[in-house]
Amino acid sequence: xxxxxxxxxxxxxxxxxxxxxxxxxxxxxxxxxxxxxxxxxxxxxxxxxxxxxxxxxxxxxxxxxxxxxxxxxxxxxxxxxxxxxxxxxxxxxxxxxxxxxxxxxxxxxxxxxxxxxxxxxxxxxxxxxxxxxxxxxxxxxxxxxxxxxxxxxxxxxxxxxxxxxxxxxxxxxxxxxxxxxxxxxxxxxxxxxxxxxxxxxxxxxxxxxxxxxxxxxxxxxxxxxxxxxxxxxxxxxxxxxxxxxxxxxxxxxxxxxxxxxxxxxxxxxxxxxxxxxxxxxxxxxxxxxxxxxxxxxxxxxxxxxxxxxxxxxxxxxxxxxxxxxxxxxxxxxxxxxxxxxxxxxxxxxxxxxxxxxxxxxxxxxxxxxxxxxxxxxxxxxxxxxxxxxxxxxxxxxxxxxxxxxxxxxxxxxxxxxxxxxxxxxxxxxxxxxxxxxxxxxxxxxxxxxxxxxxxxxxxxxxxxxxxxxxxxxxxxxxxxxxxxxxxxxxxxx
Amino acid sequence: xxxxxxxxxxxxxxxxxxxxxxxxxxxxxxxxxxxxxxxxxxxxxxxxxxxxxxxxxxxxxxxxxxxxxxxxxxxxxxxxxxxxxxxxxxxxxxxxxxxxxxxxxxxxxxxxxxxxxx
Numbered sequence: 001x002x003x004x005x006x007x008x009x010x011x012x013x014x015x016x017x018x019x020x021x022x023x024x025x026x027x028x029x030x031x032x033x034x035x036x037x038x039x040x041x042x043x044x045x046x047x048x049x050x051x052x053x054x055x056x057x058x059x060x061x062x063x064x065x066x067x068x069x070x071x072x073x074x075x076x077x078x079x080x081x082x083x084x085x086x087x088x089x090x091x092x093x094x095x096x097x098x099x100x101x102x103x104x105x106x107x108x109x110x111x112x113x114x115x116x117x118x119x120x121x122x123x124x125x126x127x128x129x130x131x132x133x134x135x136x137x138x139x140x141x142x143x144x145x146x147x148x149x150x151x152x153x154x155x156x157x158x159x160x161x162x163x164x165x166x167x168x169x170x171x172x173x174x175x176x177x178x179x180x181x182x183x184x185x186x187x188x189x190x191x192x193x194x195x196x197x198x199x200x201x202x203x204x205x206x207x208x209x210x211x212x213x214x215x216x217x218x219x220x221x222x223x224x225x226x227x228x229x230x231x232x233x234x235x236x237x238x239x240x241x242x243x244x245x246x247x248x249x250x251x252x253x254x255x256x257x258x259x260x261x262x263x264x265x266x267x268x269x270x271x272x273x274x275x276x277x278x279x280x281x282x283x284x285x286x287x288x289x290x291x292x293x294x295x296x297x298x299x300x301x302x303x304x305x306x307x308x309x310x311x312x313x314x315x316x317x318x319x320x321x322x323x324x325x326x327x328x329x330x331x332x333x334x335x336x337x338x339x340x341x342x343x344x345x346x347x348x349x350x351x352x353x354x355x356x357x358x359x360x361x362x363x364x365x366x367x368x369x370x371x372x373x374x375x376x377x378x379x380x381x382x383x384x385x386x387x388x389x390x391x392x393x394x395x396x397x398x399x400x401x402x403x404x405x406x407x408x409x410x411x412x413x414x415x416x417x418x419x420x421x422x423x424x425x426x427x428x429x430x431x432x433x434x435x436x437x438x439x440x441x442x443x444x445x446x447x448x449x450x451x452x453x454x455x456x457x458x459x460x461x462x463x464x465x466x467x468x469x470x471x472x473x474x475x476x477x478x479x480x481x482x483x484x485x486x487x488x489x490x491x492x493x
Numbered sequence: 494x495x496x497x498x499x500x501x502x503x504x505x506x507x508x509x510x511x512x513x514x515x516x517x518x519x520x521x522x523x524x525x526x527x528x529x530x531x532x533x534x535x536x537x538x539x540x541x542x543x544x545x546x547x548x549x550x551x552x553x554x555x556x557x558x559x560x561x562x563x564x565x566x567x568x569x570x571x572x573x574x575x576x577x578x579x580x581x582x583x584x585x586x587x588x589x590x591x592x593x594x595x596x597x598x599x600x601x602x603x604x605x606x607x608x609x610x611x
Contacts, residue, residue, distance in 0.1 A: 134570055134573075137574075138573055138577065141577045141580075141581070145577075145580055145581065145584055148584055148588070149584070152588060152591070157592075157595035157596065158608060160588055160591050160592045160595055161592060161604055161608075163588055164523060164585065164588045164589070164592060167581065167584065167585050167588065168517060168526055168530060168585075171530055171534070171581050171585075172514070172517065172530070172533070174577075175533060175534055175537055178537050178574060179537055179540065182537065182540055182541050182544060182567070185544065185566075185567065186544050
């Protein structure tokens with residue numbers, strides 16, 4: 001009985017927990033509410049994934065209004081998987097947040113964090129689960145507005161400016177998406193995604209649809225920080241509180257990538273996206289530049305959070321590169337890397353948060369001898385870094401494997417070589433840190449420090465451990481990714 | 494002639510959109526950027542409202558002698574978008590207040606200068 005309403009509960013639980021969090025205010029209680037909200041979301045999204053694998057696409061009619069007029073929540077293997085990623089990261093981050101947030105915000109302000117975190121989670125899950133184009137915009141704005149707040153909670157005053165810049169660029173992106181949805185509505189008279197897909201497939205491409213397509217791609221690219229629209233990302237990630245960087249890096253851009261996939265393949269069809277519009281070439285060029293330019297910039301960063309942020313821009317390049325191949329292996333690489341990068345980057349940001357908790361710095365020069373001062377944290381960071389490079393036995397290898405396969409299947413072997421070359425840049429920026437952490441002696445005036453508290457260390461290792469586990473046991477991830485990629489390419493029904 | 498005059502509302506939309514976008518990009522003052530953002534968003538509201546309007550149509554009410562009525566859906570959608578716009582503006586202005594407290598300025602150049610010095 002209640003199982004029929006999981007799609008609604010997925011959104012409603014975190015959304016309702018948010019005001020409750022605001023009302024209870026008291027620090028550990030608001031933490032407990034957030035813990036309940038995020039763990040319940042995880043349980044529901046796991047159930048939904050199982051249901052989808054068993055029974056196929058789930059269509060949930062919000063308030064019993066039948067689609068295409070009512071709002072439909074539609075869950076297929078693709079968004080079930082993204083839901084699981086988002087809620088899993090959310091669930092891992094919250095136990096970690098307890099200590100970290102207290103230290104970074106001051107004990108009396110923690111409920112601000114938990115409230116906006118829950119709203120952000122509800123927004124991200126909503127974007128993923130909905131089958132209605134306008135509803136997607138509303139949820140996107142819920143998640144974006146709360147992430148501006150989350151970033152502005154950073155201690156450094158530069159966090160305010162970073163948040164402001166993100167707000168301006170994010171709003172422009174969202175407004176572009178609304179324009180696109182408006183033009184699509186003008187042409188088709190519907191907002192339901194499945195209905196849109198059906199009508200668009202029957203119509204020849206008019207200028208209105210072309211314009212809608214352009215606005216949509218640019219708007220979503222702003223949200224997912226595709227080069228050269230990534231300018232908001234490095235500042236936002238480097239000045240946000242540690243937990244926020246980890247949570248946003250692992251979820252926000254991933255959901256935007258999902259939106260791009262959904263629109264390019266499910267709503268507009270492959271023929272329109274890559275035949276009528278030359279999007280494959282554009283995405284190919286931009287993502288290759290992102291892989292090289294952002295990795296090269298990452299090499300010169302002294303602030304490790306900023307380095308990870310630039311590396312995120314490069315890694316988003318890999319995902320978009322997978323989309324540009326428009327074949328099964330390419331899309332599988334994209335979806336796998338969504339998951340894998342969330343684990344690695346989330347884990348690395350959490351590890352940095354552990355270091356920041358102890359020494360209140362994320363500068364490269366203060367990392368000297370960290371391999372001996374905080375061995376477990378440094379090891380987690382190292383394994384995450386190996387994953388970014390794509391070393392075998394880490395998840396990064398799996399996604400790069402399918403990416404190279406996709407490039408070869410498309411006959412673009414120079415691109416395959418570029419993928420391998422760009423990994424060398426990752427070797428450089430990861431090695432710099434390994435060198436400082438493990439080869440340099442502990443400075444003599446450095447105070448004696450302990451490992452991070454277990455409540456922070458365990459979540460970090462859960463993500464890093466998962467990033468190794470899913471490299472060895474690829475059955476779940478590759479299976480789901482394959483199903484999702486085939487579905488996307490087979491036309492959305 | 495039809496394109497120039499008959500679609501005048503769309504011309505206004507395009508003009509406002511470009512003007513707002515230009516303000517956001519060209520202005521260094523954080524408040525002016527928010528104003529630009531608002532103009533930009535308002536143009537989209539007008540776009541949606543124009544889409545829903547049927548010439549000679551009334552509000553969608555069942556009653557004597559009412560034959561044609563405008564499409565209410567885009568209008569309702571834009572109510573939601575207005576709420577989102579208000580929330581964005583409020584948050585943006587709140588951030589500007591905090592920035593002013595932290596830096597003593599809301600000019601982009603001045604703030605970058607302070608950051609690069611520190």
